[in-house]
Amino acid sequence: METVVISGVSSKNANAVKGKTVRLAEELLLIEKMEGNNQQGRSSSAAAKGSAKQNGRRSPLRSILKKSSCLECQQSGSEGEEEVGSEDGWDTDLEEGDTKKRSSLHNINNTSLYIAACQRFGVVPMSAYLRQVEDAHIQMNNQRLGPKDTMAIAIPLLRNTLCTTLELSGNAIGAEGIAYLTDMLQDNVMITRLTLADNTLGAKGAKMICEMLKVNSIIQILDLSGNGFQGKDAHCFVDALQQSFRLKELNLSHNEFGIDGGMVLGTAIASNDSLETLNLSWNSLRLRGAVGIAKGIAANLGLKTLDLSWNGFANDGATAIGEALGENNNLIELDISANRIDHEGLAGLAKGTCKNTCLEVLMLSKNPISGVGALILLEALKKNIETVALKRLELYDVYVDKQFEEMEKQLQEIKPSLSVGHGTYILKQAENYQKVRIEKHQERMLEPLEILINFVDLNNLNLMDLFKEFDTDNSWSVSREEFKQGMRKAGIPLNNVQMERLLDTLDKDGDGEVDFGELMFESQEYEKDKQKREVQEKEDTMTNVLQAVKSETPEASRNTSQVET
Secondary structure (H helix, E strand, O other): OOOEEEEEOOOHHHHHHHHHHHHHHHHHHHHHHHHHHHHHOEEEOOHHHHHHHOOOOOOOOHHHOOHHHHHOOOOOOOOOOEEEEOOOOOOOOHHHHHHHHHHOOHHHHHHHHHHHHHHHHOOOOOHHHHHHOOOOEOOOOOOOOOOOHHHHHHHHHHOOOOOOOOOOOOOHHHHHHHHHHHHOOOOOOOOOEEEEOOOOOHHHHHHHHHHHHOOOOOOEEOOOOOOOOOOHHHHHHHHHHHHHHOOEEOOOOOHHHOOHHHHHHHHHHHHHOOOOOOEEEEEOOOOHHHHHHHHHHOOOOOOOOOOOOOOOOOHHHHHHHHHHHHHHHOOEEEEOOOOOHHHHHHHHHHHHHHOOOOEEEEEOOOOOHHHHHHHHHHHHHHHOOOOOOOEEEEOOOEEEEEHHHHHHHHHHHHHHOOOEEEEOOHHHHHHHHHHHHEEEEEEHHOOOHHHHHHHHOOOOOHHHHHHHHOOOOOEEEEEEHHHEEEEEHHOOOOOOHHHHHHHHHHOOOOOOEEEEEHHHHHHHHHHHHHHHHHHEEEEEEEEHHHHHHHOOOOOHHHHHHEEEE
């Protein structure tokens, strides 16, 4: 059995230190048992807990916590400080002075427990963690932590009575590593803020975290963004949120909940009144997901801040959210940016906003809202200015005109606390140019692939689901004829000539088959070309706006010319 070599100890205390080290190694055997149990298929910390109860014993991590008194050092008779060193060939990233700094007898407990765990399982002790082991805020983001590294960190946290914030984002903890953390968190009574973003936790990790939340009544802020959670995992969070009443802030952004997940999470929002901040951005919730979330908003009594940006709600989704706002009386901040909402969806959203007496911040940037749509929203707010609580309205990227500017001034005279953020003012000549540019864009003949992609976007679909409808044998490849029949059945507006052009574009190798890879490649190439075209159009627009400004303000133009001269 390997043990930790502690050097620099006086001969008087050598035997005492050696005995303590042996006992420490014996405790670490329990950790090895836990690793073995995990490899044999322990599916979740909750299952382990149930098994432990059935067998009348606690999990290995809890056993270490229970027996941790054996690691207490006797300070009587000690001289100087002891140093935790390393055996020959044992790798470490400890910087010179780290071991001396943390190895005094009165500080040996958590430090030596961590180092011994690392040595026992062949992982490198991290100086970054040793420097923070007794701190209230432990930050180990982007440190390449694997499952065993996570276990080594979790063990001293069982005994830590100082740490209240634990940040572990951007690592490779995975489902195996999260099992150790959730086991620890069922006993830890200090950590109130936990960050686990971008750790590829997946479905198993979601289940273990949610089971832990049912037991842990301490965590108030939890970040689980970017962990690959899917629609079926949403059910776990519903159960957890129905039983967790201390959690105040939850970040589930940049996952893959999709339409089904959005509908399920709406139930969680409706049933939990303790959660105050929820981030569901970047989850492809789409229209039906928006409807589910809207039902939750209407019934919720506690949520204050909600981020629903980048979810593809479109106009119907925005209308559903607007109806929910008309019934909700507690939401203070709503971000619905980048959801493909134009002036039609904005009208429904404005109706609900005007009925709401609590909403103070509404974010609508990065939506295709024209200056006309923005003006409609301001007019609606003006009619209901006495009851509207709005203090900040964000419409960045929206070009507005003089009429909007006048309406904005009138609103601020009536309600000075209202702040409206928007894009550049478009003068008359520039506005005329904008209309001409839009007309030319509409006159441009659409490519068949562009028609297909626009149809998918407008109907809240995705190319994979559409292709599956064609691919009856699940081979991810269809014949040209099967592709034609599927396109016509889906109602995509392409004539025979356009259909043949599309097939020629997709079937590059000419084998008479269209596979999903070819479809995705061409759609990506189209998106790249579209972005380049939009950038060029924006540059042309700004150039013409500046020219219009100069032509309408000749005095300013002359002054500019004089300065340049």
